[in-house]
Amino acid sequence: MKKYQLMAPGPTPVPSEALLAMAQPMIHHRTPQYEALFAEVRAGLKKLFQTQAEVLPLACTGTGAMEAAVINTLSAGDTVALVRAGKFGDRWLEICKAYGVKVIELTAPFGHTVPAARVAEALAANPHLAAVLTQHSESSTGVLHDVRGYAQATRESAAILIVDAVSSLGIADLPMDAWGVDVVVSGSQKGLMLPPGLGFCALGEKAWAKQKTSTLPKYYFNLAEERKCVVKNEAHFTPAVSIVVGLREVLRMLEQEGIANVFKRHDRLARATRAGVEALGLALFCKATPSPALTAVVAPKGVDGEQVVAAYSQTHNITIAGGQGEMKGKVFRLGHMGYAAEFDVIVALAALEQVLADLGQPVDFGAGVRAAQKIFAEKP
Amino acid sequence: MKKYQLMAPGPTPVPSEALLAMAQPMIHHRTPQYEALFAEVRAGLKKLFQTQAEVLPLACTGTGAMEAAVINTLSAGDTVALVRAGKFGDRWLEICKAYGVKVIELTAPFGHTVPAARVAEALAANPHLAAVLTQHSESSTGVLHDVRGYAQATRESAAILIVDAVSSLGIADLPMDAWGVDVVVSGSQKGLMLPPGLGFCALGEKAWAKQKTSTLPKYYFNLAEERKCVVKNEAHFTPAVSIVVGLREVLRMLEQEGIANVFKRHDRLARATRAGVEALGLALFCKATPSPALTAVVAPKGVDGEQVVAAYSQTHNITIAGGQGEMKGKVFRLGHMGYAAEFDVIVALAALEQVLADLGQPVDFGAGVRAAQKIFAEKP
Numbered sequence: 001m002k003k004y005q006l007m008a009p010g011p012t013p014v015p016s017e018a019l020l021a022m023a024q025p026m027i028h029h030r031t032p033q034y035e036a037l038f039a040e041v042r043a044g045l046k047k048l049f050q051t052q053a054e055v056l057p058l059a060c061t062g063t064g065a066m067e068a069a070v071i072n073t074l075s076a077g078d079t080v081a082l083v084r085a086g087k088f089g090d091r092w093l094e095i096c097k098a099y100g101v102k103v104i105e106l107t108a109p110f111g112h113t114v115p116a117a118r119v120a121e122a123l124a125a126n127p128h129l130a131a132v133l134t135q136h137s138e139s140s141t142g143v144l145h146d147v148r149g150y151a152q153a154t155r156e157s158a159a160i161l162i163v164d165a166v167s168s169l170g171i172a173d174l175p176m177d178a179w180g181v182d183v184v185v186s187g188s189q190k191g192l193m194l195p196p197g198l199g200f201c202a203l204g205e206k207a208w209a210k211q212k213t214s215t216l217p218k219y220y221f222n223l224a225e226e227r228k229c230v231v232k233n234e235a236h237f238t239p240a241v242s243i244v245v246g247l248r249e250v251l252r253m254l255e256q257e258g259i260a261n262v263f264k265r266h267d268r269l270a271r272a273t274r275a276g277v278e279a280l281g282l283a284l285f286c287k288a289t290p291s292p293a294l295t296a297v298v299a300p301k302g303v304d305g306e307q308v309v310a311a312y313s314q315t316h317n318i319t320i321a322g323g324q325g326e327m328k329g330k331v332f333r334l335g336h337m338g339y340a341a342e343f344d345v346i347v348a349l350a351a352l353e354q355v356l357a358d359l360g361q362p363v364d365f366g367a368g369v370r371a372a373q374k375i376f377a378e379k380p
Numbered sequence: 381m382k383k384y385q386l387m388a389p390g391p392t393p394v395p396s397e398a399l400l401a402m403a404q405p406m407i408h409h410r411t412p413q414y415e416a417l418f419a420e421v422r423a424g425l426k427k428l429f430q431t432q433a434e435v436l437p438l439a440c441t442g443t444g445a446m447e448a449a450v451i452n453t454l455s456a457g458d459t460v461a462l463v464r465a466g467k468f469g470d471r472w473l474e475i476c477k478a479y480g481v482k483v484i485e486l487t488a489p490f491g492h493t494v495p496a497a498r499v500a501e502a503l504a505a506n507p508h509l510a511a512v513l514t515q516h517s518e519s520s521t522g523v524l525h526d527v528r529g530y531a532q533a534t535r536e537s538a539a540i541l542i543v544d545a546v547s548s549l550g551i552a553d554l555p556m557d558a559w560g561v562d563v564v565v566s567g568s569q570k571g572l573m574l575p576p577g578l579g580f581c582a583l584g585e586k587a588w589a590k591q592k593t594s595t596l597p598k599y600y601f602n603l604a605e606e607r608k609c610v611v612k613n614e615a616h617f618t619p620a621v622s623i624v625v626g627l628r629e630v631l632r633m634l635e636q637e638g639i640a641n642v643f644k645r646h647d648r649l650a651r652a653t654r655a656g657v658e659a660l661g662l663a664l665f666c667k668a669t670p671s672p673a674l675t676a677v678v679a680p681k682g683v684d685g686e687q688v689v690a691a692y693s694q695t696h697n698i699t700i701a702g703g704q705g706e707m708k709g710k711v712f713r714l715g716h717m718g719y720a721a722e723f724d725v726i727v728a729l730a731a732l733e734q735v736l737a738d739l740g741q742p743v744d745f746g747a748g749v750r751a752a753q754k755i756f757a758e759k760p
Binding site: 004006008010011012013014019020022023024025026027028029030031059060061062063064067094095098099100187189195196197198216217218219220222237238239240241242243313319321 | 384386388390391392393394399400402403404405406407408409410411439440441442443444447474475478479480567569575576577578596597598599600602617618619620621622623693699701
């Protein structure tokens with residue numbers, strides 16, 4: 001018996017409470033039942049996004065929600081600044097290109113970040129900028145970008161800040177209103193511990209003002225129409241009912257744990273993972289503030305990152321992730337977000353020790369686990 | 381105890397086999413496991429769509445798939461002909477308007493259809509038409525449009541035929557390749573008996589040729605990129621994994637029943653429902669070929685259709701649907717599609733007899749059920 005373990009940076013495991021809630025008989029979405037369900041979910045999402053704005057759930061995955069953010073606030077010919085330092089930064093670029101939005105790229109090598117000062121400079125040099133786009137947690141490199149700093153810079157400008165929080169919502173603190181983030185985008189399959197299939201967009205007042213003049217075409221992702229329904233606890237089109245049912249369960253779980261504790265848990269899991277990986281003589285790919293969602297690890301010399309992924313899977317029945325795009329083969333990535341707890345990290349590191357040995361690498365068995373244990377032994 | 385029954389024209393009940401399959405631990409979508417799952421689903425979808433073309437699943441609901449069909453085959457300034465005789469016909473119009481596609485409307489009063497000859501005339505009078513858009517089953521009126529006839533007309537022209545089969549796939553026969561339908565769009569929550577959250581687009585060669593010149597902007601719904609992944613048994617972006625797992629189950633169930641038997645079952649359920657409704661002295665809203673997916677019933681004189689819906693729900697814990705848009709209050713709609721069988725129709729009609737009595741209408745108790753029983757007693 002090799003128990004299956006999902007330890008990739010999303011989708012993450014779904015707690016049984018949510019799986020069983022979603023396995024209940026289907027309900028209809030134009031009923032008092034659904035309205036009551038949605039009212040609870042709506043209130044919970046506002047808390048989780050730390051905003052007074054409406055959080056709009058969409059039947060799509062994170063990329064759909066990213067596109068919705070762009071097409072509802074921008075117009076063809078607009079120019080935006082993009083924090084581009086990973087594969088999901090590339091995705092913002094591709095979306096903008098598809099819609100004729102011009103992009104000033106603020107790039108950093110993968111594994112690094114773009115300091116807030118560069119965003120401020122770009123805004124100063126280009127007062128016509130319509131928006132700044134960024135990831136919060138860049139899942140391809142394991143870097144956490146300085147959204148708080150970017151928000152300080154954009155708040156004083158005419159531009160809005162659009163943040164992809166797909167792998168940071170419910171993982172790293174992102175107080176939307178307090179920091180002055182204008183658009184937060186997320187998805188269901190990371191910190192929310194649900195199956196993929198639900199995306200989210202939350203727009204602050206500055207973003208809604210830009211929505212009024214946005215000329216990019218949209219229909220399914222028309223957020224103004226969606227909001228009209230959401231305030232009545234309805235959905236514009238048929239919603240992804242079963243995942244919304246699961247959402248109520250996980251929002252209750254997060255509420256019970258307390259959102260501050262949720263962030264602390266992720267921080268501990270991430271620190272323990274990094275300590276364990278380094279104790280095994282491996283290097284972290286991230287050269288900036290690391291994301292608490294996942295850890296990208298440089299593949300050992302002479303080993304392809306894909307071999308590590310394959311060994312985890314074939315020998316230990318554990319799914320982790322390899323590198324994406326130009327990082328393929330160079331890194332492997334361990335997820336520790338969502339439905340993840342301390343002993344999951346212990347398992348991931350114990351498996352890593354075995355994997356390294358399987359691949360003919362020198363291993364001090366127990367060293368990775370020991371380093372993590374020391375972190376977990378710290379008083380919270 | 382009042383057992384909950386979902387008898388609306390979608391979402392439909394989900395069989396326990398699918399609910400429990402979807403309640404299994406989450407798997408990752410970039411793994412051999414998912415590829416094997418998807419390979420089976422992909423083959424099953426082609427059979428169900430009766431096509432050699434790839435059926436592209438998208439993480440969205442039916443409206444998203446409708447939009448995908450338009451934006452991948454048309455360009456701004458194109459002119460299309462639209463069969464418009466219900467609320468979902470209106471939806472095609474709204475999507476076209478959002479993208480600057482001009483529409484020649486071929487309208488019929490709600491409850492009626494547009495004969496194929498009118499489509500042929502429109503094509504002859506407007507040789508520059510890029511497409512003909514229609515529903516197969518118009519869920520708002522309970523009418524089945526003559527897709528076969530429309531296909532005969534478009535096949536000889538430069539236009540493509542785009543069919544919304546959201547409430548007809550796996551319900552009414554729609555042999556895409558044999559009839560020469562160029563684009564078939566569907567969703568997961570009707571004939572496929574799944575939760576909403578998965579949309580489908582299948583494009584034939586004539587539609588792919590138009591895709592090459594289509595200039596409407598798209599990213600999340602870029603079907604050419606999606607197809608590149610689908611042929612490798614992958615998804616372009618994160619797929620709605622749990623619903624795809626459920627899809628494998630329902631495709632197996634449909635295969636076991638045999639698609640011809642699935643169509644026969646829906647035809648019997650629909651005929652029995654109509655017979656029962658008429659035996660109770662009520663009038664069918666459909667004045668054309670009725671859809672086997674649902675039956676729209678004219679509300680009795682002096683009764684608002686919404687009262688019927690409320691009585692079903694409050695007294696009998698059964699969800700049916702009211703009228704949409706201009707039909708609100710005038711009709712109520714009974715679904716008999718997807719995971720629906722003979723005794724579900726008996727229950728729906730028995731409840732209708734009770735509801736009519738509750739609303740002070742004269743009722744010959746048993747008359748509705750008797751009429752349905754006679755249909756079910758016919759040799760298949």
